[in-house]
Amino acid sequence: MCASVKYGSRGPALIPRMKTKYRIYYITLFSVVLLGLIATGIYYITLFSVVLLGLIATGMFQFWPHSIESSAEWSLDRRSVHDAPLVRIPMSSPIPERGDLSCRMHTCFDVYRCGYNPKNKIKVYIYPLQRFVDEVGVPISSTGLSREYNDLLSAISDSDFYTDDVSRACLFIPSIDVLNQNSLRIRETAQALAMLPRWDKGMNHLLFNMLPGGPPDYNTALDVPRDRALLAGGGFSTWTYRQGYDVSIPVYSPLSVEVDLPERQPGPRRYFILSSQTAIHREYRVELERLKEENGEALLLLDKCSNLSQGLASVRKRCYKGQVYDYPQILQESSFCVVLRGARLGQATLSDVLQAGCVPVIMADSYILPFSEVLDWKRASVVIPEEKLPEMYTILKSIPHRQVEEMQRQARWFWEAYFSSMKAIGMTTLQIINDRIYPYAALTYEEWNNPPVVKWTSVNSPLFLPLIPPRSPGFTAVVLTYDRIESLFRVITEISKVPSLAKLLVVWNNQNKSPPEESLWPKVAVPLKVLRTKENKLSNRFFPFDEIETEAVLAIDDDIIMLTSDELQFGYEVWREFPDRLVGYPGRLHLWDHEMGKWKYESEWTNEVSMVLTGAAFYHKYFNYLYTYKMPGDIKNWVDAHMNCEDIAMNFLVANITGKAPIKVTPRKKFKCPECTAIDGLSLDQTHMVERSECINKFASVFATMPLKVVEHRADPVLYKDDFPEKLKSFPNIGSL
């Protein structure tokens, strides 16, 4: 087949040829020198060294030609599209069948080509460029390769999706440009498609088309027969769009590269509704004008400028009663912009409108909005049935102001992410197909639809389901200790009185000393296990040990002996109602120091709380996993190096991922063990406090935000301090020690 004529013999095929050439040259040179030397009868040592030299030289030479080759490749790269090989289509060349409307991924797409792939990324192959002509030499397309299609293909070839290995490809993209059907000869284009070496009934082939159909009836999908090929089309109606198979794409507006419209703050604009399209059907225009009459200045109805000559100028100007406006700049002056269907459903205006951050009012019945499979257009546009055009004003007026602002922001974000360039359009299309083939790795609704500013501030808690876990599994107490055995034993004895305690884990952080013998430990009713660590690191206390079998973890220091059993049990009960939060006893606060211009740590008696110390706190075991494996930046190492602030880090982590404040339980008490002196107890040292302020600043910069939330409440038992018989209270012994 003549289609197999390839200019593209770059790549591996080129190397052996070049190399042979160099090798012959080299052998000759080498042999001549060698023979000459032998003939002159120089000693064999010299000869040997020559041979060795030769060896080295050969080895080096082996590599040289390649650099020469790649530069040759580079020069090959810089070619004109007119150098692409010419392919003549025989008259009788087969024509593919028209697209099958019942095609779906599971019937018309060969998944075996995509295979199981740990990266969950499809491989896309692009056919090399060819210039197809019919038997008499007339090209199949009046434009040939367009700038936009070239940009699209080079973007794809630059992306992770690309492969140049046909045999590994899952998706094939022909280099035949079918973006605009008007410039195509339908029959010949179809024949050209069928001539592609891997066409195979169009299986796994993807075509991009933005302007489908032609006069007079303008079909809503590309008219080129294409067998089973997928179509990324820019004007589908619900009757031509094969849901879950085709991809609806925008009609790219070349204006977006010509005109730079800086993002405008969302808010009310000079006009409420703007209609900027020039080729609106008379019937619509009559209705729009009636609306204008009713609502006056709020509407701006623009049209072509009659006095301007045709050409570029007319494309960038709009007029109303002799007044001239710049297009698309004028779009930024309106809250809503009308996007009516023309002969085609897809309109390039939509792209301009979105770019201007104007909320599109789309009136095109049966139109499948661009990327509607993944984008939630209700958040960025208003879709009104054509019939309801007269009610447009009332409908739009009923939308709350704040929502209009959200929509303006959303519209602009959609443009930036999915409309702004051919690259954006191409990548989005491939990602959508990728999501279908690897649905378990698909992007989420939030990833597709939330603009960066929302992604940045919003939280999607990993424990989002409102659950109050049952009391019965109880909690696991994890006591971090170094060598304060006496105090540790007192803590263990105290905790063991708590009814819901399920297990005690002692994290023995002292590598130089062994834990006391088993017989010396206090006798407790629950399993007690000592875990010896390899290094004395604070983060050991937050390790997700397999031994923790309950959801709830009580982290407790070996010197916290002032908590009563009622207080601990109550803390557990509160945690059950807030399983996604830190529930702890001593509360702390972060403050903004205006003088210093940075965050400050506060442990005084304050009316507010933003952290609880993990010297005594309940939390979900999931956070251990997060702390150990998902802590951002170098925080974990930093904490271990400074032997401080592990609790602050935990508070940051939890607040950041849940967006919620911790819960402080029970009244305040002095958290200091009577025995320990000020020097011994870590948290009393003055420098220690300075360091903790530093921690907050450090963590805030790593998280790039201040996730901590300040609250003014703490949790107490319902009947706390109430005039009520103590023995009837569930938790009578609160705040006594």
Next chain:
Amino acid sequence: MQARKKYVLLGLCMCCWLLLYYWGGLQERLLGLITHKRGEVARPWPSWLDRDLLPGYADQAELQNDGGSGDSPRQRRQSWAGIYKDSRCRMDTCFDFARCQGQSGFRVYIYPPEKGERVSESYHKILTSVVESRYYTSDPREACLFVLGIDTLDRDQLSTQFVPNVDERIRGYPLWNDGRNHVIFNLYSGTWPNYTEDLGFNVGQAILAKASLNTEHFRPGFDISIPLFSKEHPQKGGERGWLVRNTVPPRRKYLLMFKGKRYLTGIGSDTRNALHHIHNGKDIVSLTTCRHGKDWEKHKDTRCDHDNQEYERFDYQELLHNSTFCLVPRGRRLGSFRFLESLQAACIPVLLSNGWELPFSDVIQWNQAVIEGDERLLLQVPSTVRAVGIDRVLALRQRTQMLWEAYFSSVDKIVLTTLEIIKDRVYSHISRNKFMWNALPGGLLVLPEYSTHLAHYPFYYLNLGISPGQEFTAVIHATSPLVSQSQPIMKLLQVVSKSKYCSQIIILWNSEKPPPHRSKWPPMPVPLIITDGRRKGSIQTSSRFLPHAAIETEAVLSLDEDTVLLTSEIDFAFHVWRSFPERIVGYPPRSHFWDPVKKAWGYTSKWTNEYSIVLTGAAFYHRYYHHLFSHYLPSSLRALVDRTSNCEDILMNFLVSSVTNLPPIKVAQRKQYKEMPTLQGTKTAPWVNPEHFTQRQECVSTFASWFGYMPLVHSQFRLDPVLFKDHVSVLRKRYKDLERV
């Protein structure tokens, strides 16, 4: 010697050369590999020298002026209706929107049952759901949507439930109109051996709400795929999901399981016959039995005996509870009971049902709750599910529960979701977006008539990264006439208006006397609005939760006229509410309990260690709950409240807890929020009346039966100011007044 040396040397050289050659050859291949790899990263699509000279794909003028065609849009739209019918139906062409534009809005009519008509249990439940929904009408003239009285659920001709002659019968209905604006529910279509989508009668332009819909036959944006549910599926309420806690690591005993029939021949057998391949007896348990139907032994193959034996070794319920993933392969039809079963069991469904249009696929993002496998790639399923990380397992599992409880746990929810989806299409500019459908608490509890703006709802603040507003509106429910300036309401007005967060006060006048003139009220630093809550002069207790347009803030402070509170108590409660905007946050706690003797729910106002209700006589909540109370709850419950002038506060607690699945929040110490009635009082407060209390007991039971379950949840804590009653100087305390209560 010389010559020998020469030969040796020459020989050596030759050897070296040969070595070199081979080495070189090897090099070449290695290099080939290297450059090959480089080829992937290099730019294979050339950057053309004449890139800038390439023509645009379309002329700008062409892009802007494509309107040329002369057809009248109106005519085109009219002609569509004639072209796009039956299998090409869309809302635009097969649905009469005009029927829904009337005064009554979205109304659903059910054809009256004919004499001797037998209706299956499931269909009966569907009809009941429609009748009890807020959209039901008995007048076909105001209906927007019609539901047949004929049972169309089982259209398998071999089934005993099959109703014959449907075609002739529906054609006789004057309202049928070729099925326009009708919705037809169906669970089983087609029959052995092919189980096609055929219903055995012409559905015409009716919307199909059908289980096991195939993507090819599905009319997008028109039909609705519903889940297959059994006849035991509860009418309302329904069982909760089985997930009670999020264990970490989230893996359960088994990774993947399936236990079910395998068809030896016929449609759907390929998939099920292959399932044994992934069974490993350890973490993947995939069991099939050949034993079903009468003549299975006729088709029996070599594996059957072994499989049947293995099948008996495992218990389905045990597997369901202890498996991380559950295979949901297609049966004869595309959908199977397993889908809902595993969804409820928080066993992440792994679908093997190519071409199945998933239930409510219009609105639900299924890839966040299930793993969509491919029948063709069965053998990849184990490695796929093994590769799912723990974060994703946790997320998927919680989402199964969210979807189960929001849309599937009862027939009521399935039917209501179907209706709401149609309603969203009919009033498309006042409809829910995908986010509302997929975030907690689910689309049924989001009424787009209230607002289409996410930030106007109490549940989405965190998802949007915003926090609730800084102001509240106080709504005071006034029931007694204004006689003196020393009345409790006067004091209350002073207290409330002193709060710096209060932006307006609304007095809801619900007394027998007409509301007094504005001049009778004291001057206020904030706007004071008097609203007449009475309807036709009679007291409407439920009107206290009407969605008064005057409420401008998100937070509502609901007060009784005789509530006693301090300004600082109000401020503190408001602060707490801003942390829990989706809950009721307030002072007077009450509790419900199960009375095993009476076998009924009880209500208590005694002081207890826990509470499940916070009375709305002194509580904050989001204004959206006013809307839900008035539009989501059935009029029968609101009528009960009006009739007895009681229980509206309990009902509000039921409502909010059913939305959040969480208890309300009691703040600070105050429990008594009213002055004890003095003996000389002219009119005793209604709550002193013992009958009032009995009524409340009954209310709890009535409400629980409407909800189908008991939504109230107990809590054991209250929230106090951080330094409440701490041993520290009062001067340090922001809410020192609270300690004097």
